[in-house]
Amino acid sequence: MSDEHTETGTGWPRPAGPARPGGPAGEPDPRPDAPDPDELSPLSPTERPAAGDEPSAEPGSADPPSADPVEGGSDAASAGGSSASAGGPWRRLSPAAVMIGVLLVLLGFTLAVQLKTTSTDPSMATARQEDLVRILYDLDAREMRLRQDIAALEESQRQLRSGEQGRQAALEEATRRADELGILAGTLPARGSGLAVRFEAGSKSISAVRVLDAVQELRGAGAEAMQISGGDRASVRIVASTYFLDGPGGSLIVDGRPLTGPFTITVIGDAATMRTALNIPGGVVAEVARDGGNVIVEDREVAEVSALHTPSRLEHARPVG
Template sequence: MPDAPQHDQPVPAEPATGQQPSGRERLRTALVRPTRGQLVVAVLLAVLGYAAVTQVRFTHVDNTYAGLREQDLVEVLSGLAGTSQRAESEIARLQRTRDDLQSDTGAREAALAQAQQQADSLAILAGTVPVTGPGIRLTVTEETGAVDVQSMVDTIQELRTAGAEAIQVNGEVRVVADTAVEDAPGGLLVGGQLVSSPYVIDAIGDPHTLDESGVNFPGGPRDLFADDGASTTVDQLTSLDIESVVDPAKQQFATPSS
């Protein structure tokens, strides 16, 4: 009898060889053997993280006052304003001190210059220093008679009136306010020194004025010496040296009052 037909039996499935790995396995694989793309992504993430940290730090530095309240900010600004005002006041004070010192220095220098000028003028008048400048040289030569004391005194006075600032006789005697002129054998005593003809009188001042107003005017020294029997010549000089000086007398009784 023929075998009864058999029904097809289901064929057992073969074990799947392409089973998908789990998430943990994929993570382990990525850590142990990362792919090229994963490396690139990791580098980009590191750069992004560094940039984020830097930005946070920079923002923290630049926003020092960002967390302060309005009242706190007002107090900070007030403190800065006060400090600035004190600094400006100190600068102004120092500038005033500098200006005062400069003014005082200028005033002292001006006073010293004026005092020096006065001292120089007094020294010239007192005859204690040599001087130089323009002036005239009056030469008086006895011819038919002797020069009279009064003629010499009047001549010196006329030269002073005409503006003579310094006078000397025969290059030896400086004539000052208290210089005496006296008769003496062989000539004249001028300031205690004997001088004789020709008498050479040097006077520093404006040459033209000294000549016209100090010597050559009617009844002046030229006429006086002519009456004494002496001739006169006047030379106007652009430069004249008076080197004789007077030793100042020591005062015995007078002292400057305070």
């Protein structure tokens, strides 16, 4: 046996190499639960640098090789992973989802523009401040009149429900309603404050359409009774069934009766409200003036509507009572 091998007691020679330090410090720990000497190494197998890359410590230096590069690399990897995960949802957006979002935005914009267009009245946008004030006054007057009607009806209801006075109140209410219906039907004369609206023809005669427009404007402004008179002082009561036709020579045919100009409509109602209705932009006064004519509106403290309407004979309907 050569000097380069030593006896191991197993029959096989031990390879030559650095001798293990002798003495108690070089012998293995005899305890059964003693840890493996490799586990006591300051560097784990995964963190131990490769052979040839281990930095050589200078003599006298007691500091172990720093593990900062490994930790720094780990931090950088963590930061890169979180960044990638943050951008993940945006990368998952498909072109179809983007197109749907764009279409929804366009739909909302179209609806907003349409609502703005429909809510804007072009005639109101071009009206003067004085005309807007008149229209507002007209609306306020209508609201006040409706509130008064509501209060009167509620008072009548209260009286009709009150014990002994119910019968007398019912009789008075029936009489009042009969008078009102008689005035509306044109079978009773009426008197009250109102207007006298006179139509004077210009280059063109006053057409039936202009007179009908005036009647409708006055009804919308709260007219309670109306009649129209011609130059020959013939008068016709205006009711719900009244019709107007153009006659020969600039005349009008009202409910089958011819009337010559100039024409005057006598109306009972709130004078200020009815005047405002006639003078609105593009209304009756403006249209007649565009045709070369003129409309003269006069207030009357006492306006009399004396012409009566003959009701038609009922052939099939009978009152029930």
